Amino acid sequence: MGNHRDLEEKAGAIRRHVIEMTAAARSGHPGGSLSAADILSALYFRVMRIDPSRPDWPERDRFVLSKGHAAPALYAALAERGFFPVEELETLRRLHSRLQGHPDMRKTPGVEASTGSLGQGLSMANGMALAARLDGRDWRVYVLLGDGECEEGQVWEAAMAAAHYRLDNVTAFLDYNGLQIDGPIERVMSPTPLDQKWRAFGWHVAVIDGHDFDQILGAVEEAKKTKGQPTMIIARTIKGKGVRFMENEVDWHGKAPTPEQAEQALRDLEKGGAAR
Amino acid sequence: MKYPTKLQEGVRKVATREAYGEALAELGRENPAVVALDADLSKSTKTSVFGQAFPERFFNMGIAEADMMATAAGLAAAGKIPFASTFAVFAAGRAFDQVRNSICYPRLGVKIGASHAGITVGEDGGSHQSVEDIALMRVLPNMTVLVPADAVETRAAVRAAATTPGPVYIRLGRAGVPTIFGPDYEFRVGEAVILREGRDVSLFACGVMVAEALRAAEELAADGLEAEVINVSTLKPFDWRTVSGSAARTGAAVTAEEHSIIGGLGGAVAECLGEHRPVPLVRVGLRDTFGESGTPEELMKAYGLTSADVARAAREAIQRKRG
Numbered sequence: 287m288g289n290h291r292d293l294e295e296k297a298g299a300i301r302r303h304v305i306e307m308t309a310a311a312r313s314g315h316p317g318g319s320l321s322a323a324d325i326l327s328a329l330y331f332r333v334m335r336i337d338p339s340r341p342d343w344p345e346r347d348r349f350v351l352s353k354g355h356a357a358p359a360l361y362a363a364l365a366e367r368g369f370f371p372v373e374e375l376e377t378l379r380r381l382h383s384r385l386q387g388h389p390d391m392r393k394t395p396g397v398e399a400s401t402g403s404l405g406q407g408l409s410m411a412n413g414m415a416l417a418a419r420l421d422g423r424d425w426r427v428y429v430l431l432g433d434g435e436c437e438e439g440q441v442w443e444a445a446m447a448a449a450h451y452r453l454d455n456v457t458a459f460l461d462y463n464g465l466q467i468d469g470p471i472e473r474v475m476s477p478t479p480l481d482q483k484w485r486a487f488g489w490h491v492a493v494i495d496g497h498d499f500d501q502i503l504g505a506v507e508e509a510k511k512t513k514g515q516p517t518m519i520i521a522r523t524i525k526g527k528g529v530r531f532m533e534n535e536v537d538w539h540g541k542a543p544t545p546e547q548a549e550q551a552l553r554d555l556e557k558g559g560a561a562r
Numbered sequence: 563m564k565y566p567t568k569l570q571e572g573v574r575k576v577a578t579r580e581a582y583g584e585a586l587a588e589l590g591r592e593n594p595a596v597v598a599l600d601a602d603l604s605k606s607t608k609t610s611v612f613g614q615a616f617p618e619r620f621f622n623m624g625i626a627e628a629d630m631m632a633t634a635a636g637l638a639a640a641g642k643i644p645f646a647s648t649f650a651v652f653a654a655g656r657a658f659d660q661v662r663n664s665i666c667y668p669r670l671g672v673k674i675g676a677s678h679a680g681i682t683v684g685e686d687g688g689s690h691q692s693v694e695d696i697a698l699m700r701v702l703p704n705m706t707v708l709v710p711a712d713a714v715e716t717r718a719a720v721r722a723a724a725t726t727p728g729p730v731y732i733r734l735g736r737a738g739v740p741t742i743f744g745p746d747y748e749f750r751v752g753e754a755v756i757l758r759e760g761r762d763v764s765l766f767a768c769g770v771m772v773a774e775a776l777r778a779a780e781e782l783a784a785d786g787l788e789a790e791v792i793n794v795s796t797l798k799p800f801d802w803r804t805v806s807g808s809a810a811r812t813g814a815a816v817t818a819e820e821h822s823i824i825g826g827l828g829g830a831v832a833e834c835l836g837e838h839r840p841v842p843l844v845r846v847g848l849r850d851t852f853g854e855s856g857t858p859e860e861l862m863k864a865y866g867l868t869s870a871d872v873a874r875a876a877r878e879a880i881q882r883k884r885g
Contacts, residue, residue, distance in 0.1 A: 344641075391639070391668050399639065400668035403659055406632045410664060413636020413644075416621065420597070420642070440660070443629035451621070 290499035296366055297327035301528045301555050303362035303375050309548035311379040314387070317538040319359035321463040321496070321523040322430060326363040328502045329428055338368035341395040347425050348414050350399040352407020353432035353461060354388040355540070361385050361394070369396035405438025407431065408458060412444055415453045426510075430459045434466030436477040442487065448516040449488025456516040457509040460484075461496065463525035465536045484518040496521025529554045566742055567758040567791075569776040575738030578769075579677040581713035582734050583608025585720035586645055586675070587615045594619075596724065599634050599646040601627045606736075607647040607677040627652045631660035631672070638670040643724055646672055650679035650733060654695035665729045666702045673723040674699075674731045680820035681853035681861040682737040682770060691853035697825025699731040700798050706730040706751060707797040709819075709827075711772035712742045715795055718749030726751050733769060735820075737858040740773050754801035756808065760788030763876045763883075764808040764815045768794050768827050770867075771818035771846070777869035778818075782876055789876055800830050806838035814879035815843045818872045820862075823847040842882035844875040 300323040308314035330336070334347040351360045358378060365372045370384070377383035384393045388402030399410045411429040418425050435441060448456050460480060468474045477483070484491045490512045494501035502521070509517035525539070526532025529551040532543075543551055590596045590612050597619045604610040604622060613620035623630040627648050634644040646653070653676040654661070665672045676695060683691045699707050706726055710716040716734065723730040742757075757772075758779055767775035772793050779789040790808050794801070809815050815835060819827040828845035835841055848865055862868055 348640075399636070400663065403663040406628075406635075406660060406664045409629045409632030409660075410636035410639065412629075413633040413638070414640045415636075416597075416633070417637050417640030417642050420619065440626075440628045440632070443624075443626035444633070447623055447626070447629055447633065450624075 287500055288503070293327045293331055293499050296331045297323045298555060299366050300327060300359055300362040302552060303365070304358045305529070305543060305548050305551045305555070307358045307362070307375050307378040308542040309545060310376045312542050313379060314358050314542050315355040315540045316358070316543065317465070317525040317532060318353060318432060318461065318463065319356045320527045320529060320532065321525045322356050322359050322461045323527065324497050324499065325430060325459050325461065325502060325521060326359050328499055330363040330367045332503060333506050334428065335425065336367070338396070341369060345423065345425055348398045348411070348427045350407045350411045350427065350429040351389055351401055352429050353404065353435050354401030357387065357389050360389060360397070364394070364396040404432070404435045405440040408441060408444035408448065411456055412448050412451070412453055415455045416451065418455055426455045426457060428457050428459070430461060433460060433462045433464065433471050433477060433480065434474070436460070436480065437475045445484065445487040445489065452514045453516045454513050457506060458516065458518045460518060460520045461523050462520050463523045465525045465534070465539065467539050469536055481520055484520070488515060490515050490517045491520060492517065493520045494522070496523035497527060565755060565757045566744070568780060569740060569742065569773050573741050575740055576713040577736060577738045578710055578713060578716040578734040579608050579736060581716035582675050582677065582720060582732070583611035585717040587611045589720060589724055590616050590619065593643065593724065595641065596643045596645065597621065597637055599623055599630050599644055601625055601630045601648040601652065603648050607675060609645070609647045609675070627657040628660045631657040632664040634672040635664040635668070635670045638672050644672050645675050647675040647677065649690060650676035650692035650695040651690055654692060654698045658698060662702055666704045669704045669728045671727060672729050674729070675734060676731060677734040678736045679733045680735060680770070681848070681865055682735050682820060682858040684737065684858045684861065685855050687855040688852040693822045693848045693853060694825070695733065696797055696821050696827065697829065700825065700830065704728050705798060708751065708795060709733040709768040709797055710795055711769060711793055712739055714741060714743040714745065714747050715749055718747065719795070722749060722751050735770055739770050742773060742776070752796050752799045752801055754792050754794045754796070754804040756790060756792050756804065758789070758791040760790040761812055762788045762814065763880050764790045764792060764812045765818060765872060765876060766792045766794050766805060766815060766827060766831050767818040768797065770820050774867065774869045774872050775818050778872035778876060781869060781873045787876070787880065794827055797827060797830055800834060802834045802838055805831060805834050809835050809839045809841045813841050814883040815841050816846060816872060816875045816879050817843070818846040820867060821847055823849055842879045844879045846872055846875050
């Protein structure tokens, strides 16, 4: 087991920001932002080659948040990493804010793709990866999908294409929290078995605990070593992770906490609801 | 610049998709950033010409138009100039959300070469004949919409698309069309061009209907009526100055397009004249209907898209002007 105190702290900060931002905005998607916080912490504070002072640096790694509704977690990670001031986070979803309800690559430093209409991020990531290969560059593309998002047909078109073009510079995460707006994914429209499906589509697949930094980082290393095929890291996660009253509660997909609930949530997070 | 005022009959017909394929390959030779994508229709859209010349820069995405459009967006985000091609009915219709959210919303420089537009697709029938793509693409913020009239203008439009910032939609046809312009034709995005001056009526046309409008002008001239013929090859940004200026001079307007009269050129001209220069307007195009199987020539007659139909519309507009 490595020492990941720094990543745990950043994940904790991301989660606190998610609560504060959505509470201030009185809208947004806390559940799926909290489930993805540890993956984002690992990517932005350990894995990716990025330079916040040069968001357009051509050699940077790219991250595409295909499940765009987890924008609060992405903004929190970008602010903590220094792409823009942390104080700006409270402007989430306000008129003229750079922090739109869903990621807008034209407005926010560090955001690589405009997403929100589900199912499109992996295709965009593939396009970026093809460009990197054409230019003979070694930068890599990371993408985060939702489990419910895998009900979109385009995800499978893109899965086919990434394997067909042997895009080993694409590493995808699947935030497998098991819930979507209308209920458990198994009940709404089951996309399972996800590991078998991605394998059958020609991907290298790792199944991990998405709240365990050893496993997240180990899977990323495995992806980097995998040649000739893209890697899908299926990360088992808990929706609302770290806030007891939000954990595994479908209701917290797209609802902001009240000021009182936000206080309770922040107390939960102080008690160490972050990564194990 | 001298423009042809008359259609030269008997010249070899060339489909705009043919010119597209050649122009794209030519562009690829000059600019290594140009890449092409297709969705299993490369022999029909003619991106195969590019694919043969530059196999490493050509990506067949299979029968997956949505994926193709968003992949093109990713290529554009990483500095490439992607040309994505399929039939217009799939480019604008099936992949509409990808064109909207992955391309237009982030203003990415994806160039869409949409072939087989309109009813001159012919025998494949209504399922494959896009009569609504101009309307769908024109309504999207950040989108540039080009409808070239012949092979010469198509080649120019492809070159212009590569240097125009942001997304561009180029509407192309399957069937051969007469070549209207000479090799010295200067195409500029956003400029409607008056091909022939006249004081009685303005004939605004795009695509295959430009040739029909020029023929109609000759037919009208035989009756002593002077028609002004305007090639509106950029549907967006719309050249409202030239369009309203011509209408102001003639006082009567006709639009002619191989597209629904709703939302396309007819819609754009109606919006423009309604706001800037109201004059009697008659729209020639598909009258809120899908197409069907038939030869291109049969279909153009059956759906009222011949020079005679344009001339008839012109007479009606002139009559309404005279009250």
